[in-house]
Amino acid sequence: MHVMRTPRTVDIDLTARCNLRCRYCYFFDNPAVPYEDLPTEEWLRFFDELGRCAVMDVCLAGGEPFIREDLPQLLEGIAHNRMRFALLSNGVLIDDEIAAFIAATGRCNYVQVSVDGSGPETHDACRGKGAFEGALRGIRTLQRHGVKVAVRVTIHRHNVHDLEATARLLLDELGLDSFGTNSAGYLGSCRVHADDVMLTTQERMAAMETLLHLAEKYDGRVQASAGPLSEARTWARMEEARAAGAPPFPNGGRLTACGCHSSKIAVRADGAIVPCNMLTHIELGRINQDSLAEVWQRHPALNELRVRHAIPLAEFEFCAGCEYVPYCTGNCPALAYTLTGQVNHPSPDACLRRFLADGGTLKAI
Amino acid sequence: MKPTAKPVADPQVVLREEFDDWAVLFHPLTAEAVGTGPVGVAIWKALDGQRTLTEIAAEIEAQCEDAPDTVLEDTVAFAEDLERRLFVLVEEKDEG
Numbered sequence: 001m002h003v004m005r006t007p008r009t010v011d012i013d014l015t016a017r018c019n020l021r022c023r024y025c026y027f028f029d030n031p032a033v034p035y036e037d038l039p040t041e042e043w044l045r046f047f048d049e050l051g052r053c054a055v056m057d058v059c060l061a062g063g064e065p066f067i068r069e070d071l072p073q074l075l076e077g078i079a080h081n082r083m084r085f086a087l088l089s090n091g092v093l094i095d096d097e098i099a100a101f102i103a104a105t106g107r108c109n110y111v112q113v114s115v116d117g118s119g120p121e122t123h124d125a126c127r128g129k130g131a132f133e134g135a136l137r138g139i140r141t142l143q144r145h146g147v148k149v150a151v152r153v154t155i156h157r158h159n160v161h162d163l164e165a166t167a168r169l170l171l172d173e174l175g176l177d178s179f180g181t182n183s184a185g186y187l188g189s190c191r192v193h194a195d196d197v198m199l200t201t202q203e204r205m206a207a208m209e210t211l212l213h214l215a216e217k218y219d220g221r222v223q224a225s226a227g228p229l230s231e232a233r234t235w236a237r238m239e240e241a242r243a244a245g246a247p248p249f250p251n252g253g254r255l256t257a258c259g260c261h262s263s264k265i266a267v268r269a270d271g272a273i274v275p276c277n278m279l280t281h282i283e284l285g286r287i288n289q290d291s292l293a294e295v296w297q298r299h300p301a302l303n304e305l306r307v308r309h310a311i312p313l314a315e316f317e318f319c320a321g322c323e324y325v326p327y328c329t330g331n332c333p334a335l336a337y338t339l340t341g342q343v344n345h346p347s348p349d350a351c352l353r354r355f356l357a358d359g360g361t362l363k364a365i
Numbered sequence: 366m367k368p369t370a371k372p373v374a375d376p377q378v379v380l381r382e383e384f385d386d387w388a389v390l391f392h393p394l395t396a397e398a399v400g401t402g403p404v405g406v407a408i409w410k411a412l413d414g415q416r417t418l419t420e421i422a423a424e425i426e427a428q429c430e431d432a433p434d435t436v437l438e439d440t441v442a443f444a445e446d447l448e449r450r451l452f453v454l455v456e457e458k459d460e461g
Contacts, residue, residue: 054381056391056398082393106394128383129451 001306006053006293009264011277013064014043014074016269020090022114023126023193024156024184027063032281036270040070044077046267046287051081053292056107059086061277063269066093072101079107086150087111091138092131099145112150113139115179117158118165125158126184139174151179155207155228156197163210171221178220181211182227186338186349187278199228201358208232226332235352238327239362248326255330255344258308265296275305278334279343308333309343310312318346322353366418366445368437372453373414380409390452397450404429408443412453418444 016035021028028035050058058078065071065087078085084107091113102108115135117123123132142149151170153159159166166340170179183204184197185189199207207228215222215229225228241249244284251257265284266277273284273295284302285295295302313319313330318340322328330336338345348354356362366372381389386403401409404425411421422437433439447453 002384004381008381054379054391056379056381056389056393079393082377082389084393109396298373 001303003297003303003306004263005295005297007055007263007265009057009059010050010055011059011061011266012043013267013269013277014060014065014071015060015068018062018064018090019092020127020131022062022090022128022131022189022238024154024188024190024197026185026187026190026278027061029189029192030187030280033268037068038287039173040073042271042288043074045142045283047074047081047083047270048075049288050083055083057084057086059088061088062103064090064093066098069285070299071098075102075105077105079105083107084109088114088152089138090114090127090131090135092134094138094141096145099141099147100158102142103145108147109131110148110150110154111142112152113142114154115139115151115166117162118152118169122159122162122166126156136174145172149176151176153179153181155181155183155216156198157199157203159205160199160207160210163207163214167214167218167222171218176221178223181222181224181229183207185226185332185335187334190259191338201355201360204228204231204355205360217298231350231355235355235362238324238352241327244324246327251309251329252327253313253325255311255313255333255346257329257331258333259309261302261305265292265302275302276334278332279305279337281337282343305333305343311344312356313346316346318348318351324352328352366441366448366455368419368422368441369417370444370455371414371417372412372444372448372455374409374412374453375451378452380406382406390447392450392452395451397452399447399450399452404439405443408440409447412444412447414454414456 015037042123066089086109089111113135120132139149153166170176183199186194190197211222211229212232261275266274267287268274268280271287273287274280275282282301284299313325313328319325332344332347335349336345336347339348374457377394388406389398390401391398405454408421411424418440419437422440426432426436430459443452448455
């Protein structure tokens with residue numbers, strides 16, 4: 001098995017604190033996470049190690065990374081170690097001072113701000129009063145300072161019918177190049193509020209239809225690597241292949257999703273090294289105690305995830321008799337874990353056969 | 366770039382030696398990355414501002430069993446490509 005000497009990217013939850021409590025947050029209400037923060041010095045020491053490991057990029061999330069008063073110092077530590085960074089934020093705490101600082105580093109790939117609607121009625125429904133106004137203020141502040149802004153729209157029951165207006169806001173009014181979409185997944189706080197937040201099959205179909213229309217209307221500026229838009233495209237290809245009796249897809253028929261463990265790793269806010277910030281129960285070591293390169297190259301749990309792609313879907317009772325198996329990747333291991341208790345299992349959330357059995361159709365696609 | 370030039374690798378640039386002798390040079394200020402092989406890595410490590418490209422090419426030739434006749438031209442071309450990408454700094458000196 002070929003493994004890079006060190007990870008190319010490290011996803012870091014800089015803090016377990018957040019100024020908001022969004023009802024579908026994947027981070028909070030996770031029994032595997034102790035929700036403790038590390039002092040500045042611990043992160044700076046770790047960034048020195050990342051520099052020695054020739055890590056190229058870090059993605060800083062949380063919690064809300066802008067809640068850390070020492071954020072400028074931490075970003076300086078990242079730049080000093082010849083890395084670039086991205087920040088994932090709700091936007092509310094971004095002010096001129098920090099935006100100017102980020103711009104001056106010259107190392108920021110982007111700041112991603114979550115926007116879930118065209119106005120406070122939809123955005124604040126799951127994020128709390130004032131969150132919409134704060135997010136837009138944050139975006140405009142970053143734009144004013146020339147910092148690249150990315151936006152992620154998380155689709156849920158309260159904004160699924162606001163997608164057209166949201167696209168107008170983001171692309172026409174704010175002038176973003178593009179925005180990404182996903183949907184609330186069965187992780188963290190979303191598990192507590194699933195009935196109120198997660199899309200029903202009918203709502204999922206509506207989201208797919210609208211997003212496909214918007215992606216065409218805006219010429220690819222509405223994007224997705226997961227969620228309804230991604231599923232609409234993937235499932236249409238799978239159905240077409242099944243109907244034509246096409247040969248298996250190159251990555252089909254096995255647990256080939258996802259490939260993150262070949263190039264990146266993650267760190268929890270308390271310093272535990274984990275395979276992914278959505279697989280936080282698999283502790284691989286601790287920063288500044290265990291060598292990152294050793295963990296990366298030799299940890300049995302990480303190497304087990306890397307050979308997950310060899311596991312045939314035909315082995316699972318869940319997939320028995322499914323005509324889509326040759327075209328299916330099993331999808332997200334983190335969602336598979338929260339839904340089934342097993343990482344090495346196909347994710348029921350992204351199962352086309354189950355979607356159809358629940359009354360879903362692909363005719364709009 | 367002249368073969369007598371003594372380019373120096375920009376210390377900001379990160380060299381990632383991956384696997385199968387493959388490597389990446391990455392500039393964190395421009396986010397530009399360049400893939401290269403073992404010979405490229407050897408040249409990169411020799412760009413210390415002390416050695417000329419002629420000297421570096423001679424070292425590469427001595428290290429390789431089947432070095433082509435174009436080692437010097439290839440070394441100069443690689444250095445020129447890196448210069449265009451702002452990965453190396455060059456102070457041209459006529460030492461001839």
